[in-house]
Amino acid sequence: MDKKVSIIGGGLAGCEAAYQIAKRGIKVDLYEMKPEKFSPAHSNKDLAEIVCSNSFKSNLHTNACGLLKEELRLLDSLLIKIADETAVPAGQALAVDREEFSKKVTKNIEENPNITIIRKEVGKNKEISLMDLAQKGIVIIATGPLSSDSLSEEIQELTGENDLHFYDAAAPIVYKDSINMNIAFFGNRYEQERKKDEDVDEWKKKRHNQEKSYINLPMNKEEYEKFWNELVNAQVVELHEFEKREIFEGCMPVEVMAKRGIDTLRYGPLKPMGFTDPRTGYRPYALVQLRQDNKDATIYNIVGFQTNLKYGEQKRVFRMIPGLENAEFAKYGVMHRNTFINSTKLLDNHYRMLKNNNMYFAGQITGVEGYVESISSGLVAGINASMQILNKDLISFSEYTMIGALSKYISTPNDKFQPMNANYGILPELEGKKISDKKLKYEKMSDRALNYIIITKC
Numbered sequence: 001m002d003k004k005v006s007i008i009g010g011g012l013a014g015c016e017a018a019y020q021i022a023k024r025g026i027k028v029d030l031y032e033m034k035p036e037k038f039s040p041a042h043s044n045k046d047l048a049e050i051v052c053s054n055s056f057k058s059n060l061h062t063n064a065c066g067l068l069k070e071e072l073r074l075l076d077s078l079l080i081k082i083a084d085e086t087a088v089p090a091g092q093a094l095a096v097d098r099e100e101f102s103k104k105v106t107k108n109i110e111e112n113p114n115i116t117i118i119r120k121e122v123g124k125n126k127e128i129s130l131m132d133l134a135q136k137g138i139v140i141i142a143t144g145p146l147s148s149d150s151l152s153e154e155i156q157e158l159t160g161e162n163d164l165h166f167y168d169a170a171a172p173i174v175y176k177d178s179i180n181m182n183i184a185f186f187g188n189r190y191e192q193e194r195k196k197d198e199d200v201d202e203w204k205k206k207r208h209n210q211e212k213s214y215i216n217l218p219m220n221k222e223e224y225e226k227f228w229n230e231l232v233n234a235q236v237v238e239l240h241e242f243e244k245r246e247i248f249e250g251c252m253p254v255e256v257m258a259k260r261g262i263d264t265l266r267y268g269p270l271k272p273m274g275f276t277d278p279r280t281g282y283r284p285y286a287l288v289q290l291r292q293d294n295k296d297a298t299i300y301n302i303v304g305f306q307t308n309l310k311y312g313e314q315k316r317v318f319r320m321i322p323g324l325e326n327a328e329f330a331k332y333g334v335m336h337r338n339t340f341i342n343s344t345k346l347l348d349n350h351y352r353m354l355k356n357n358n359m360y361f362a363g364q365i366t367g368v369e370g371y372v373e374s375i376s377s378g379l380v381a382g383i384n385a386s387m388q389i390l391n392k393d394l395i396s397f398s399e400y401t402m403i404g405a406l407s408k409y410i411s412t413p414n415d416k417f418q419p420m421n422a423n424y425g426i427l428p429e430l431e432g433k434k435i436s437d438k439k440l441k442y443e444k445m446s447d448r449a450l451n452y453i454i455i456t457k458c
């Protein structure tokens with residue numbers, strides 16, 4: 001077996017992984033299909049192409065993505081270093097000169113004596129297939145949200161048909177502590193409802209023991225109609241041509257469903273059947289459900305609200321739902337073309353396959369979402385592939401760090417898994433007295449994370 005690692009995909013995750021392995025003295029073959037073939041969103045022949053916005057989000061210590069970048073800086077991430085070097089003015093955010101960034105990453109990788117770049121598409125019926133590489137040794141698959149069809153076919157054979165997805169239809173996720181629990185109530189459909197003739201006191205007692213996995217937000221007629229009116233008129237994101245063809249076949253955005261008629265949502269995701277509003281004692285006119293999204297129950301997703309609304313519009317319109325008036329969003333809803341595996345069943349927290357120790361995944365294909373998150377998974381997969389070759393213990397990043405929390409999130413069983421970006425809701429709560437000042441709370445969580453990174457440094 002080769003003491004060499006093959007990486008498929010020279011994007012953000014693949015380049016970071018290649019650098020982490022090469023700097024530990026191990027040879028890497030990096031396969032990139034460009035310029036032989038381009039995905040529908042790529043157009044530049046350089047590696048680590050930034051396909052859309054040039055922003056790597058906030059640099060602030062009290063922002064989840066800012067924390068993730070700081071952790072990556074401490075761990076010697078090549079891509080974040082180059083992002084800092086090619087930054088353009090963007091206030092508190094880190095935005096890069098796109099061309100300059102990719103050029104510099106490419107030069108760095110090309111000049112690395114341990115890395116060989118092979119400009120070929122890997123995939124079924126191609127000159128080199130995934131299975132050919134797997135026979136040679138460790139492989140990291142980092143082909144991103146637009147992995148080529150030939151490789152997707154091989155990945156599907158590896159993972160099973162139901163565990164490779166081709167688009168992302170995610171509903172927004174809100175922080176539990178930003179939900180108004182004077183309006184919201186816990187409980188499952190039909191179990192929470194007061195039965196005909198049921199004693200009110202008995203029912204109230206029962207309500208205290210309600211299951212906490214669903215939070216319910218009742219609406220009266222006026223509230224519902226106001227919300228509906230704003231929803232159908234809200235601004236949506238323009239999809240790319242290639243996305244328009246495929247996305248809506250399987251899953252309808254909430255705003256599109258709403259446009260079918262004023263009551264359509266009340267017979268769909270907002271149906272009030274099986275609930276009693278504790279404030280009135282009656283069934284509400286409509287009801288929005290939130291489902292627990294992580295083990296610690298700090299974040300909840302809005303059930304059935306996969307959406308294409310612009311982020312600002314999601315905040316404005318979804319905050320009209322009673323109980324969400326001050327909601328903080330851990331993640332906005334998205335619907336776009338996105339190839340990703342069901343990591344929660346397939347990977348461990350080193351981004352390594354549970355059933356094949358020589359196979360790692362990295363980047364957006366693992367279900368992390370975003371540029372910086374993709375870099376972070378490339379770093380973890382790269383470090384651990386190196387540890388495996390060097391016969392050392394693999395490194396698990398603490399769940400108190402953003403890097404560790406992301407790897408834990410994507411590798412923890414979750415039958416409603418959807419891609420996740422960095423946010424404070426996936427970190428464990430602080431110990432001790434609850435801190436209500438958000439900024440202070442996030443600052444303390446960030447300090448704790450950075451201390452753990454310093455301890456783990458490898």
Ligand SMILES: Cc1cc2nc3c(=O)[nH]c(=O)nc-3n(C[C@H](O)[C@H](O)[C@H](O)COP(=O)(O)OP(=O)(O)OC[C@H]3O[C@@H](n4cnc5c(N)ncnc54)[C@H](O)[C@@H]3O)c2cc1C
Nearest residue numbers: 009011012013033052053122143144148151363364370371
């Ligand atoms: C249209 C679009 C817009 C996005 N906009 C943003 C944004 O604004 N902000 C943000 O944070 N995130 C955004 N993302 C999400 C994500 O952060 C980026 O896609 C990011 O580049 C993912 O990094 P990656 O390394 O996983 O994949 P990529 O950077 O896409 O790299 C994958 C590489 O693999 C190559 N490849 C694919 N198949 C093969 C094969 N069979 N053989 C060899 N090479 C192959 C590709 O050519 C590519 O170079 C966007 C995604 C898409 C699709």
